[in-house]
Amino acid sequence: MNAPIIFLFNVVILSMIVNIGLSLYGVFIRPSLIKKIIALTIFSDTINLLAILIGFRYATPNPLPPILTTIPPSPKDIEIFVSKAVDPVPQALVLTAIVIGLAVTLFLIFVTIQIYRIYGTTDVRKIAKLRG
Amino acid sequence: MKKLLHLFAPLALVLLTIGLGAVVTLGGISFFLPSPDVRSLAWIYLKTTFNTTFSISPLAPEAVTAIVWDYRGLDTLFETSVMFLAIVGALMVFRGLSEELLMQHKVGEGGLSLIVKTVTRITIVMITAVGASLALHGHLTPGGGFQGGATIAVAPMIMITTFSLYFLAKKLAIKKAILFRSIGLAVIAITAYLVLVTALVGGGYAYIFQNQAKVGSPYSVPSYIGDGIVLGGTLILFNVAETLAVAFGFVALFILISIPEVLAKEVVSKGEE
Numbered sequence: 001m002n003a004p005i006i007f008l009f010n011v012v013i014l015s016m017i018v019n020i021g022l023s024l025y026g027v028f029i030r031p032s033l034i035k036k037i038i039a040l041t042i043f044s045d046t047i048n049l050l051a052i053l054i055g056f057r058y059a060t061p062n063p064l065p066p067i068l069t070t071i072p073p074s075p076k077d078i079e080i081f082v083s084k085a086v087d088p089v090p091q092a093l094v095l096t097a098i099v100i101g102l103a104v105t106l107f108l109i110f111v112t113i114q115i116y117r118i119y120g121t122t123d124v125r126k127i128a129k130l131r132g
Numbered sequence: 133m134k135k136l137l138h139l140f141a142p143l144a145l146v147l148l149t150i151g152l153g154a155v156v157t158l159g160g161i162s163f164f165l166p167s168p169d170v171r172s173l174a175w176i177y178l179k180t181t182f183n184t185t186f187s188i189s190p191l192a193p194e195a196v197t198a199i200v201w202d203y204r205g206l207d208t209l210f211e212t213s214v215m216f217l218a219i220v221g222a223l224m225v226f227r228g229l230s231e232e233l234l235m236q237h238k239v240g241e242g243g244l245s246l247i248v249k250t251v252t253r254i255t256i257v258m259i260t261a262v263g264a265s266l267a268l269h270g271h272l273t274p275g276g277g278f279q280g281g282a283t284i285a286v287a288p289m290i291m292i293t294t295f296s297l298y299f300l301a302k303k304l305a306i307k308k309a310i311l312f313r314s315i316g317l318a319v320i321a322i323t324a325y326l327v328l329v330t331a332l333v334g335g336g337y338a339y340i341f342q343n344q345a346k347v348g349s350p351y352s353v354p355s356y357i358g359d360g361i362v363l364g365g366t367l368i369l370f371n372v373a374e375t376l377a378v379a380f381g382f383v384a385l386f387i388l389i390s391i392p393e394v395l396a397k398e399v400v401s402k403g404e405e
Contacts, residue, residue: 011149055174058165118400
């Protein structure tokens with residue numbers, strides 16, 4: 001494969017590594033709970049994108065989505081499908097992970113709102129000092 | 133000073149990433165390149181997703197939905213239970229708020245202007261139609277219960293913004309939303325045992341989460357009618373039930389999250405006996 005394609009894939013991987021670093025910084029260093037949740041969603045989205053990228057495949061002229069279009073398929077259709085379709089397993093994992101991630105994020109937001117209503121702050125340094 | 137830092141820090145990161153990419157590429161290193169072959173697991177899934185010559189085929193043309201609800205159905209069942217637990221936890225944290233809201237019955241002329249309301253009335257129907265088509269065609273095209281449910285859940289969110297929370301709460305109480313979500317989850321549980329129960333009544337045996345006939349178990353849910361109409365066996369049942377569960381679970385949370393702060397503070401500060 002030629003250099004521009006290698007360069008583009010390298011930039012994509014490097015930017016994901018930078019993204020993971022930034023979001024981990026947000027989760028660990030930022031004191032506000034809301035900013036921690038935002039960083040956490042960036043982290044999970046980056047991981048999802050990475051999973052999708054791993055499932056990608058190089059095919060000429062282009063890879064196909066993992067969907068059969070002729071029903072019922074002939075053996076030749078299945079042969080073309082198997083030789084060109086991308087990996088469906090990461091897509092199946094990611095599609096559930098997005099919705100589960102949304103539910104878990106909503107739960108975290110509910111807990112944060114409740115903390116704010118009761119203690120009047122979302123700063124973890126202040127919340128850690130509270131007693132009773 | 134801080135403004136300059138906020139401007140230059142992202143720029144520096146972008147330049148660092150691109151520069152590092154260029155240097156690494158010139159050095160002849162490539163972190164990742166898509167291979168022309170798929171992994172053998174994916175090969176098996178692609179080969180058997182709609183193949184009448186294999187007895188493990190789920191007979192669904194969309195490999196992703198086939199993996200989600202047939203090959204790895206138990207996996208998805210437990211992911212659904214994670215979502216169930218997250219929603220139950222959120223409802224538990226905000227307990228006592230829904231009843232308080234419904235007691236108010238403060239239906240006014242709130243909301244945005246007539247133009248926005250009219251456009252919203254049209255858009256809500258379109259959003260629901262797109263979500264339903266994503267869910268009902270989940271075994272044929274990209275999409276499925278999860279995406280369809282998440283799409284449909286957007287419509288009430290727009291209704292809350294454009295009309296008002298009281299308008300939505302009058303049409304759809306939180307308890308009703310939770311009831312619909314429970315119906316969806318119950319249908320998922322029933323569908324998982326559907327073929328097994330049919331087989332036991334008929335005197336044979338089958339597996340949990342069985343969709344099409346397997347070796348030693350000829351029972352299955354019909355996969356297609358006639359020549360062209362593909363039903364996907366249990367996949368369509370799972371997709372519709374998952375849509376109900378996801379959509380109404382999120383609707384309940386969206387209603388709860390937009391309860392006015394004044395009202396919520398009262399409930400929270402009152403505490404429990």
